[in-house]
Amino acid sequence: MPGPHYAISEAFIVLAAIWSTIFLxxxxxxxxxxxxxxxxxxxxxxxxxxxAGEISELAGFHKDFSQIGGSIAMALISAQFLLAKPLVNRTAVGRWAIWAAVIVSAMFACAVPTLTTPLFIIWLSVAIIAAALIPASTIAGRLSLAALVSVFLINLLLIRQSPQLGPDLSWHLFHILVALWLLAIVYIFEYRRSDGEAAIQDDIPAVTKCD
Incomplete structure (x- = not known):
C-alpha cells in the first residue's frame, strides 16, 4: 500500500516542472x-x-490525469523539437501538420484512454529522433542529446513497477528520473540555442569580399 512518503518524489517533479516551465x-x-x-x-x-492521505479516493483521477496528460505533454514537447528543426519551422505545411498531429493525438488520448501509453511511446520516440538531428559540432554531441531524451523510455520500461526494485524504490526512482528528465529537456533546448546554432553557422559557407 502506497504511503505518504510517495509524495516526496512527486514533489521533485513539481519543482523541476515549475523551473522548466518558467525557463522554457x-x-x-x-x-x-x-x-x-x-x-x-x-x-x-x-x-x-x-x-493528504486520500490515496484510494484520488487513485483513479491521479492515474487518468497522469496517463492522458502525460501523452499530451509528450506530444507538446516532441512538437517543440520538431518545430525547432529549420526545415519544418520554415514551411507552413510542416507547422500545420505538426499542430494537427498534436491535436488529433490529444483527442484520441482523451477519447480512448487505452491509447495513452502507445501514443506516449510514439511521441517519445519522435522526440528521441528529433534530438538526435539537432545540429551539433560532433556526432557524439547529437547522440548524447538523444540519450538524454531516451532516459524516459528506459525509465518507463525498466524502472517503473520493476519487480526487482520493489514498489517503493521503483516509485521513487522513477519519479526522480522524471524530474531529472524535465531538467534535461531545458538543457537540450539551451544546447540547441548555443552550440547547435553555432554548428549551423559553421555549415554556412563564408563569403569574403575581395578588394
Whole structure:
C-alpha cells in the first residue's frame, strides 16, 4: 500500500516542472513549457493525494490525469523539437501538420484512454529522433542529446513497477528520473540555442569580399 512518503518524489517533479516551465517560457519554447507544466500538474495531484492521505479516493483521477496528460505533454514537447528543426519551422505545411498531429493525438488520448501509453511511446520516440538531428559540432554531441531524451523510455520500461526494485524504490526512482528528465529537456533546448546554432553557422559557407 502506497504511503505518504510517495509524495516526496512527486514533489521533485513539481519543482523541476515549475523551473522548466518558467525557463522554457522565457526562451520562447512555449509548447515544451506547456508540456512540462502538465507533467507538474500530474505530480502535484500526487503530492496532494499522498500527502493528504486520500490515496484510494484520488487513485483513479491521479492515474487518468497522469496517463492522458502525460501523452499530451509528450506530444507538446516532441512538437517543440520538431518545430525547432529549420526545415519544418520554415514551411507552413510542416507547422500545420505538426499542430494537427498534436491535436488529433490529444483527442484520441482523451477519447480512448487505452491509447495513452502507445501514443506516449510514439511521441517519445519522435522526440528521441528529433534530438538526435539537432545540429551539433560532433556526432557524439547529437547522440548524447538523444540519450538524454531516451532516459524516459528506459525509465518507463525498466524502472517503473520493476519487480526487482520493489514498489517503493521503483516509485521513487522513477519519479526522480522524471524530474531529472524535465531538467534535461531545458538543457537540450539551451544546447540547441548555443552550440547547435553555432554548428549551423559553421555549415554556412563564408563569403569574403575581395578588394
Amino acid at each position: 517560457s522565457r526562451t520562447g519554447h512555449r509548447l515544451a513549457a506547456l508540456g512540462c507544466a502538465i507533467f507538474g500538474c500530474a505530480a502535484a495531484i500526487g503530492v496532494y493525494r499522498f500527502g
